[in-house]
Amino acid sequence: MKRSTRRPASSRTPRVALTAVSALVLSLGLAACGGDSGDGGDGGDSGNAGDGPVKITIATFNEFGYEDLIDEWNAANPDIQVTQKKVGTWDDAKENLYTKLAAGSGLSDIEAIEGDSMPAMLAESDAFVDLTDPALDGRWLDFKAKAATDADGHMIGYGTDAGPEGICYRADLFEKAGLPTDREEVAALMGTWDDYFATGEEFVSKVPGTAWYDSTGGTAQAMLNQIANPFEKSDNTIDVENPDLESLYATLTANVAKGLSTKLTQWSDDWTASFQKDGFATMACPGWMLGVVAGNADGVKGWDFANVFPGGGGNWGGSFLVVPKQSEHPDEAKEFAAWITAPEQQVKAFQAIGAFPSQVDALDDPAVTEMTNEFFNNAPVGQILGDRAAAITVQPYKGPKYSDILQAFQAALIRVDDGSNTPDESWATFLSDVDQLS
């Protein structure tokens, strides 16, 4: 505000011509300077040039379950001290990431990347340190390792968790609707999406005021992750007018009118509040979502976790850690990233917040397979998520634009949810939004 108050004033006087010319001259000079120093990357403002410990930062979003692990590392490694910077959602983290990538400075030594955006990072792989390490071959599940490796075979990210999904449900609300409440019986009700939605219609007819699932957006994510080519063909050309996506969109928008959706945006204030207000009865739950549900629904009794997922299995999310080339301590950052993504540490993150490990060795660890979750009625979450991971048959193709298109697609669904558009209008806007992306 302050700067611009001067603009109209100055443009009234004849002196502005003179000023403008001087500014032009000055700008050329400054631009030249800017170009030079920007490419040089001399850095040197880190403040720990002395003999003190190397300080590195790790930027995460949502919940990674790293708090205790970082304390553990700091206690054992006095010469490399790690601090965590957390933001709420990946969307916020992503904007920050792109802004600072463009600026050429300001990123943390380690940045967490949401799985769906990893293809976009691979397209910018020059900006990240090559973390390839033969000693770590075979640490991750195949799909996870592949998703972090660029066309030249450089691995730029270390996988953290994977996102096999089950169904979280409110047993108390199921009882109110006269539905079975037992985990196995509930699982039998929702083997396919058609069954899941049909059960939902029965539920909302008996429990008015409570929706079937938490958000159209979340359910869409779950369904998108079962489609081979949701938005892009395997050669990275954008193809959103494909029958799979169109039928998914038609199904979900039709559900809005049937009252199955809360009509809320996932992660919004109203969405968070709906956990406390019996807003909905079920939701698609990847492992990392368990901690989110337990947090938002703190004090609510009746949550349970069923060993089932409509349409078989699906992987939603799961993240990576990358080291930007901007980092002044890439070696230390790599060392820490390798440590915290090791099976032993990811098992602890799983115990802390339910983020299911993507490391082969962690999957058989009794600490994972025998893990139960008190909040979810002592459900055997370790065994359930293991089964759900084994049921995954499709890894959708996600190109560099996946994350951007997903954002536009989510917005399209919200427009129908909140009633500001008909499904057809909203689809047309979605197509025009996608056009703007290229």
Place this chain on the structure above:
Amino acid sequence: MTGDAAPDEGAASPVATPPEPPVVRRSGARAASPWRERLSRWDVRYSPYVYISPFFLLFLVVGMFPLVYTAVVSVYDWSLIGGKGEFVGLQNYRDVLENPYFVKSAVNTVSIFVLSSGPQILIALALAGLLDNALRGATLWRMGVLLPFVVAPVAVGIIFGSLFGDRYGLINEALNWVGLPSVSWHTDRLASHLAIATMVNWRWTGYNALILLAAMQAVPRDLYDASAIDGASRFKQFTRITVPSIRPTVIFVVITSTIGGLQIFAEPRMFDSTLAQNGGSDRQFSTMTMLVYDFGWHLRDLGRASATAWLLFLLIIVIALLNYVLSRRFGALAHLTRRRR
């Protein structure tokens, strides 16, 4: 800026008469050397410019340079990550003007601006008028109206965002409690503008009131005494003496709030609960600055972002000029009616 408006208006403004530059002729009182005389003449003539130059130098770097540089970026294909590409002339401007969101954002911006600046200045005037009275603990009250201003806009956005929650917001629950239907604050276009204008007004009204109050305190008190003897009511005194006397300050407040109002960003962005935060699911309250951000940081196209920024700049100049002319016209009328009596 107050200074700009004052000189041609003359007497009406005791507040903001700029100090006249000292024009002194010292024609050889003593027989000084011609060189010294010249130096001292230069000193008198040019020193004032040297003294004010730091501001303008700084302004060149942080004000004019970005302005010009933005213009340069706007005629190139310029990606956030990849940097400068080909020269494309006015193509970015064409793209922006053809973008369906441009008109929508421009209309939203003007609508939010009118809904905020209008009531804001009227309420600020009234508030300042009340604070201009002899109050017990005057400083306390005066600082009190400034309190909302020291709260960060992002915090304001979060608080009001949850007050205006569509489903579980406090305001809707209050409406329901008295039997009124809920308002879709985030979906209905006008309702969202009202909610955002409320946020802006809450933050800026006190600030403007204090500026107006400062001007009011400089209005000669004998004018009030004289009018009181003539039998003018307090209200009449306010409209006929106070407001016309502080006209340059009112113009200043109008213009700064125009500029601020048209650049509104933090409030609508924090108010937005959608993931993309582009100003509502259907851009119900997307503003011009949010469109700049959308182009630059979501689509990662700095060319179109810069073109939008320049279009916004032009819009601000047009509206600020319009405001200036209107405020002068309004002021001149007030002047006339006062003289005629």
